[in-house]
Amino acid sequence: MNAQDLLNVVVIGSIYTLFAMGLTLSWGVLNILNLAHGAIFMFGGLLAYLVTQDSALSLWIVMPMSMVVCGLIAVLLELVAYRPIRRRVADLHASELATLIASIGAGAMLVAIAENVTENQLVGINPETFVVEQTSFLGLRTTNLEIVIVAIAALLSVTLTLFITRSRHGRALRALAQDPYTCGLLGISPDRMAAATMFVSGALAGAAGVLLAMQLNTVEARLGEPLLLKAFAVIILGGVGSVQGAIAAAFLLALAETFTDVYASTSVRDAVAFGLIIVLLLFRPQGLFSRVAWQRA
Amino acid sequence: MAESMLSLDDVKVHFGGVRAVDGISIALEPGKLYGIVGPNGSGKTTLINAISRLVPLTDGTITFDGTVVSRMRPFQVSREGLARTFQAVRLLPTLTVRDNVRVAVDRMRDGDGGRRGRWRRTPAERNRAENATDVALERLHLTQLAGEYPENLPFGTQRRVEIARAIANRPKLLLLDEPIAGMNREERTEIAEIMKSLRDDGLTQLLIEHDLRIVLSACDHIFVMNFGKCVADGPPRETAARPEVQEAYLGRKHDGGA
Amino acid sequence: MLSDWFSDNETLIQAALAGALLAYSFQIALRAGVFTLGGVGFWAIGGYTTAYLVTEREWATVPAIGVGLLLSAVIGLGLALVLGRLRALYLAMATVAFVLLVQIVAINWEDVTGGAGGLFGIPVTVSTTQVFLVVLVVSIALVFFERGARGRTIEAMRLDEQLAQSVGIDVVRERHLIFVLSSVLAALSGGISAVMFNTLAPEQAGFHLITDTLMMVVIGGAAAWWGALVGAIIVTWLPELLRFAEDYRQIIEAAIVVLVIVYAPEGIVGLVRRVRGLLSGRRPPTATPFADIAAATSPDRGHSQPEAELPPAAGRDPRPATQARNPD
Ligand SMILES: Nc1ncnc2c1ncn2[C@@H]1O[C@H](COP(=O)(O)OP(=O)(O)O)[C@@H](O)[C@H]1O
Ligand SMILES: [Mg+2]
Numbered sequence: 001m002n003a004q005d006l007l008n009v010v011v012i013g014s015i016y017t018l019f020a021m022g023l024t025l026s027w028g029v030l031n032i033l034n035l036a037h038g039a040i041f042m043f044g045g046l047l048a049y050l051v052t053q054d055s056a057l058s059l060w061i062v063m064p065m066s067m068v069v070c071g072l073i074a075v076l077l078e079l080v081a082y083r084p085i086r087r088r089v090a091d092l093h094a095s096e097l098a099t100l101i102a103s104i105g106a107g108a109m110l111v112a113i114a115e116n117v118t119e120n121q122l123v124g125i126n127p128e129t130f131v132v133e134q135t136s137f138l139g140l141r142t143t144n145l146e147i148v149i150v151a152i153a154a155l156l157s158v159t160l161t162l163f164i165t166r167s168r169h170g171r172a173l174r175a176l177a178q179d180p181y182t183c184g185l186l187g188i189s190p191d192r193m194a195a196a197t198m199f200v201s202g203a204l205a206g207a208a209g210v211l212l213a214m215q216l217n218t219v220e221a222r223l224g225e226p227l228l229l230k231a232f233a234v235i236i237l238g239g240v241g242s243v244q245g246a247i248a249a250a251f252l253l254a255l256a257e258t259f260t261d262v263y264a265s266t267s268v269r270d271a272v273a274f275g276l277i278i279v280l281l282l283f284r285p286q287g288l289f290s291r292v293a294w295q296r297a
Numbered sequence: 298m299a300e301s302m303l304s305l306d307d308v309k310v311h312f313g314g315v316r317a318v319d320g321i322s323i324a325l326e327p328g329k330l331y332g333i334v335g336p337n338g339s340g341k342t343t344l345i346n347a348i349s350r351l352v353p354l355t356d357g358t359i360t361f362d363g364t365v366v367s368r369m370r371p372f373q374v375s376r377e378g379l380a381r382t383f384q385a386v387r388l389l390p391t392l393t394v395r396d397n398v399r400v401a402v403d404r405m406r407d408g409d410g411g412r413r414g415r416w417r418r419t420p421a422e423r424n425r426a427e428n429a430t431d432v433a434l435e436r437l438h439l440t441q442l443a444g445e446y447p448e449n450l451p452f453g454t455q456r457r458v459e460i461a462r463a464i465a466n467r468p469k470l471l472l473l474d475e476p477i478a479g480m481n482r483e484e485r486t487e488i489a490e491i492m493k494s495l496r497d498d499g500l501t502q503l504l505i506e507h508d509l510r511i512v513l514s515a516c517d518h519i520f521v522m523n524f525g526k527c528v529a530d531g532p533p534r535e536t537a538a539r540p541e542v543q544e545a546y547l548g549r550k551h552d553g554g555a
Numbered sequence: 556m557l558s559d560w561f562s563d564n565e566t567l568i569q570a571a572l573a574g575a576l577l578a579y580s581f582q583i584a585l586r587a588g589v590f591t592l593g594g595v596g597f598w599a600i601g602g603y604t605t606a607y608l609v610t611e612r613e614w615a616t617v618p619a620i621g622v623g624l625l626l627s628a629v630i631g632l633g634l635a636l637v638l639g640r641l642r643a644l645y646l647a648m649a650t651v652a653f654v655l656l657v658q659i660v661a662i663n664w665e666d667v668t669g670g671a672g673g674l675f676g677i678p679v680t681v682s683t684t685q686v687f688l689v690v691l692v693v694s695i696a697l698v699f700f701e702r703g704a705r706g707r708t709i710e711a712m713r714l715d716e717q718l719a720q721s722v723g724i725d726v727v728r729e730r731h732l733i734f735v736l737s738s739v740l741a742a743l744s745g746g747i748s749a750v751m752f753n754t755l756a757p758e759q760a761g762f763h764l765i766t767d768t769l770m771m772v773v774i775g776g777a778a779a780w781w782g783a784l785v786g787a788i789i790v791t792w793l794p795e796l797l798r799f800a801e802d803y804r805q806i807i808e809a810a811i812v813v814l815v816i817v818y819a820p821e822g823i824v825g826l827v828r829r830v831r832g833l834l835s836g837r838r839p840p841t842a843t844p845f846a847d848i849a850a851a852t853s854p855d856r857g858h859s860q861p862e863a864e865l866p867p868a869a870g871r872d873p874r875p876a877t878q879a880r881n882p883d
Binding site: 371380 | 703704707708710711714715717719720721722723724725726727778839840842847
């Protein structure tokens with residue numbers, strides 16, 4: 001494993017970070033394991049493809065736009081599916097399971113829509129949106145796009161971490177995660193916070209979708225699927241709801257995968273994440289970094 | 298001294314920094330009705346959860362009818378003959394009243410005292426389970442309501458179903474967590490009478506209750522808890538009159554009228 | 556003519572029958588509160604075992620399927636021992652990981668599984684009638700299984716695990732039993748599918764099959780065994796029924812799942828019970844793994860504060876609170 005591989009780890013880890021942060025947020029705060037997250041992510045790339053079809057737009061216009069739309073899609077799911085379930089079902093496990101299934105259905109719907117739009121073809125974002133150039137960084141081969149990916153991931157994860165730990169709304173968010181019942185009494189509207197959380201979660205997925213679609217130079221309806229279980233592994237590794245944990249875990253997973261790639265074979269690469277899930281759930285279900293709730297008290 | 302039905306030796310249950318139960322040593326003699334009183338949050342429910350093994354012990358030993366149960370799993374102590382009710386009513390909404398009681402005697406067997414799991418049951422065993430269900434329903438005046446679903450019943454009646462379920466398997470010790478909270482005066486007296494008659498049949502009971510009037514009139518012996526410790530115990534009236542008990546109770550919120 | 560209809564639709568009928576067995580496998584687990592989606596992995600294990608023994612070893616069908624069931628029972632027990640203490644979403648996702656691991660094995664173990672391309676030309680050795688009889692027998696067995704004590708035990712395990720323990724139910728052992736049973740049913744579906752459709756490929760045993768099967772359970776309703784059967788039939792015929800929608804078919808299918816799980820989580824079973832309730836004036840409450848009683852009765856309730864008497868699903872630890880520090 002050489003420095004070039006490590007650079008690869010950083011790029012892949014950045015994509016995983018962007019993807020997993022949104023997922024861990026909605027799970028940690030709202031108990032929503034949103035399996036439509038992968039489809040929302042794919043929609044980010046798809047939107048970028050659609051708006052650049054006729055004329056090239058700058059990435060700095062396309063990406064914010066995708067983020068907003070993906071955020072709104074996530075809010076829509078919250079409004080038409082997840083919130084009604086939370087309202088109707090009092091039992092937490094039943095509600096989690098219903099939400100999980102609803103999110104699978106919602107994801108399938110988005111994928112089906114994308115298949116219609118793309119007519120089951122591979123499509124690509126207009127390359128003029130962001131002209132990719134080879135450059136070198138500390139003597140390693142890379143591209144300006146990869147540098148942008150890493151920078152955006154860093155920017156967004158730092159912003160999100162600061163927001164959650166420092167801002168008033170972030171504290172409200174954590175209050176919601178700890179105790180959704182009484183936070184209503186504290187003047188925080190759980191419904192509004194839930195919608196806001198879903199928006200942020202969707203927006204992060206949208207950003208990740210655009211960037212990965214640029215990096216791979218393709219968009220297709222099932223772009224998000226392989227990432228979902230990896231993100232699950234990342235979340236378990238980092239501890240559910242912990243954004244910092246997710247960031248660290250994203251890079252760890254990228255490292256482990258690249259390691260398998262280099263020293264074993266590519267075919268078992270995907271097994272790493274799945275195996276990791278099972279092993280982790282067994283031995284450290286609270287995640288590598290976080291402590292169990294009662295230890296924190 | 299008679300062999301005790303239940304004895305706790307320096308039992309502690311800590312949740313992180315919260316010392317919910319902090320070194321309780323008590324012993325219950327068979328056939329008596331015991332009461333636990335104490336302000337909210339003093340650890341009464343946690344103590345019952347510890348005895349029925351629903352929370353892990355931080356320290357200490359629990360001996361139930363001569364068997365050390367501190368490390369057993371909940372279903373094992375249940376099969377040893379310990380039954381309980383919950384502070385919040387916990388009935389199975391999809392089952393009828395009868396089936397809610399029946400679920401507690403489904404494992405009733407002949408031969409080994411009805412405690413060990415075995416795959417098939419003989420018709421005689423099934424009959425015994427049916428009879429035990431009938432007896433429990435009868436005892437709590439629920440025979441007429443056997444076919445109802447819990448959601449259609451008033452709160453007080455739901456509480457009675459819980460008690461019927463708890464006594465159906467003829468336990469040796471019954472733990473009752475605020476069984477009459479939220480009931481009206483009539484219902485309270487009815488339940489108190491039932492508890493007394495169960496005691497007269499030889500069932501040992503440990504009752505958590507805020508309503509001092511009921512506790513004083515029904516219990517043989519009370520324990521007063523505060524901050525996870527047993528601060529006083531003895532015959533109900535004298536104990537309740539002791540100054541430190543008055544302080545524990547009146548110094549904080551008194552919600553006997555709940 | 557009925558026989559014409561039968562031969563025109565034979566493939567669909569076969570798919571519905573195999574689907575029903577897999578749906579039973581999911582349903583029995585979900586109803587006992589064991590949120591495993593691992594059935595699809597056992598479907599693959601049963602399918603490949605049967606296909607391999609019948610094709611390569613020229614075994615007779617019944618013993619070949621039997622070996623698949625046995626193998627699945629053993630692996631299912633292993634999985635139960637390994638993952639048994641996980642709950643809810645954690646168990647669901649861990650078992651999804653198991654399914655995908657099985658799929659990766661199927662792709663890579665070319666000697667037995669034919670690799671990514673799968674197996675072709677598996678001899679077709681069962682008739683639709685025989686499969687129908689199998690489904691019938693399994694349905695009857697399930698009716699008996701869930702009557703009486705076992706049915707009450709299952710309800711208690713799903714609705715209130717702590718309560719179940721406190722009335723003497725050995726929840727751990729019961730969950731293991733459910734795990735094994737669910738695995739065996741799934742393997743039966745897989746084994747039968749292999750010798751009914753003559754091909755088997757790893758891509759069949761992926762996330763897609765999980766989604767389809769969940770759809771059957773949700774649409775049919777999980778509160779009674781026949782919900783899975785009805786669900787299997789509906790989901791199998793859905794593409795036919797929605798043929799008019801052409802390109803929008805899959806979108807509509809997915810939308811149906813969302814609508815049902817959000818607004819009618821009791822599925823067809825709930826619907827039938829409601830109609831029956833209207834006719835008789837009295838209706839047993841329907842609770843499914845996806846909805847409690849309140850969902851059917853009072854719409855605006857929200858999560859009620861569970862009384863602080865017992866640790867409510869303590870923190871983020873996926874194991875039940877009571878066992879969180881109880882290794883034995
Ligand atoms: N599972 C738990 N995790 C953390 N703290 C708990 C838990 N159960 C109870 N406690 C705490 O233990 C203390 C005693 O509670 P409890 O036994 O319910 O009191 P009581 O029944 O006397 O009102 C309280 O401070 C409560 O917050
Ligand atoms: Mg209490």
